[in-house]
Amino acid sequence: MRRKTIKAQTAATEELMNQPKTAAAAIARINPFMYGLLGALGVLVALVLGGIVDQLATVLVYIGVAIFLALGLDPIVTWIERKLPRPAAVAIVVSVVVLAFAGILLAIVPILVEQISNLIKDGPKMVQDFMASDWFKSISEQFGSTFDDAAQGVLSFIQDPGNILNISGGVFAVGAGIAGGFTGVTIVLILTLYFMASLRSMKKVSARFVPAYQRETFSGLLEDVSGAVGRYVMGQASLALINGILSLIMLTIIGAPVPALLALIAFIGSMIPLVGTLSASIINSLICLIVSPITALIAFIYYLVYMQIEAYVLSPRIMNKAVAVPGALVVIAAVAGGALGGILGALVAIPVAASIIIIVQKVVFPTQDAKVVPPGTLSER
Template structure:
């Protein structure tokens, strides 16, 4: 029993371990041999250099097209914001008629700004510039300035500083220099009007073809995942649209209340300030504060009492907006936690300036929707088999 050997099991000193060394190649018995690997350094360097050059060309093209991309992104953003209103009207009328009504309303608002608000702003700004010397004189003679001057012990001549600022502002050459020259100012105005028209036209096209654009995008997704992708896309675009509606609602509330309060306290340029408050509130997180600071500083020239009243009002309003209006409106719109709103707005503003701050919260809402409907279900599906004896820690 101990002396027998089974045939085929006798280990041989040359079986499985036989190898011959020839030069630098090792050949193992029974294994195929391959030629030595040769690296073509020139080919790798050439392909890598072409890749870097292509990346630089793409970056240069994106930089050159940055203005166009901003127009496209803003128009798509507005179209997604108007789509819920179009969908609501579509229940009562054909979609084409609903789009025409909504776009006519947008054109009406834009025309109203051009022919109603802007002439009032120009008129009130002209009156402000005309009476600016008197305003500055009254400001310099006010008890507020005299008190500050006495507190500083005469170290700073407030009257001289005010007179210097007045002479600087009244010089047209200085105003043009601040704006980059007459040509730059005119070019900026023309560019703004042209951009507004382009955005309106693109908004109309996007609003009319939004569903067909979605269908084309769905065709790039495999058929077995297309239904889920379409549902997820509808949720994301719906969140963006609701966010736009909510942000415009907040801006309108701020503009209307600002006009009413500034008219009551007889602040200068109430229409202009209300418009600034409206535009500022369109920018999340910092827009309302920036508009309030601008309005308060200009009111300080008219009267310290008026500026104090405006400052107190905006401090109270920002608390109401932050803790009452914004949570109620935005939680219904996008359902994003407050901490995420702050982080997204700051990060978006740092990366993409005003447009980045505008789209940051919808992007955060979209990420939350994707996590809730894709990532979490995928993780929840990873369970232990039924016959497994392992248990969670």
């Protein structure tokens, strides 16, 4: 009887042991299918998210530029806030920015339309006068008939009414692009207004995503990063404003065509690190060729001198106070940002580099310094 009881218990135990193995085998057979299905769903979700991001790329760029401008204008708002409430300070800053933008449009657009109309109407005569100049004759004598044939081809192109219509169509296309750009600028200004008004609340909400015991450190780090971005934007805007004002004065003195437009080109170019000032200087000097080669030469010499002063006098004094980034990292960040995101990438690359440096100095380095070798380890022996 006892043996039968032992055998029954053994059989029951084996049956219980076999049941989990059978379930595990069934799960093992099901898992590859489930893993494949989940993987396929993950890829599908990633593709859908990628498509959404691609469709919203323009909107995301607007939001990024608006946040960048809000952080850049926040130091001015903070300074005005010492005497006035924050809503009034935000309203003053936004009003000044909108009035400046409207003033630029009112000063540039009518002149630009007039100059384009005159260029279409007087283009053939300008080419004939250019070909009759002593400078053109000397170049023709130096290079022979090839240069003269090329000039005649340009004159024939301009005199053809069909080509004039093509040029007009291109001008209309440029006008449509300008209208689209104006719409984008308007959206960015509106978003900048909202972001400036709610910047502090946005920072507080961002801190809520961090555990409570780390919020104080995170808030301090966020303030340092936003301050670095703001100081960089103000420093770069100061350099661009200096270049724009000096360009307007110089180009007006030498009689350059549309000096206000060329000054705006110089201002926009100076907002782009490294290559912006050089590119704008070359463009303005080439446009001055419309007046005379001497005017273009004077403009080129002026910009050559100005770039040296900006590189060795203005930029170190302004940007060292704005954001402390080593020179090598400035070059690397600007080139990498331009390669990844074009002009916008080059604009935000240096403040991003400054933010990374701040994070490394205040998070990574203290963490590494706190890692001390325990006593009695092999390294101390």
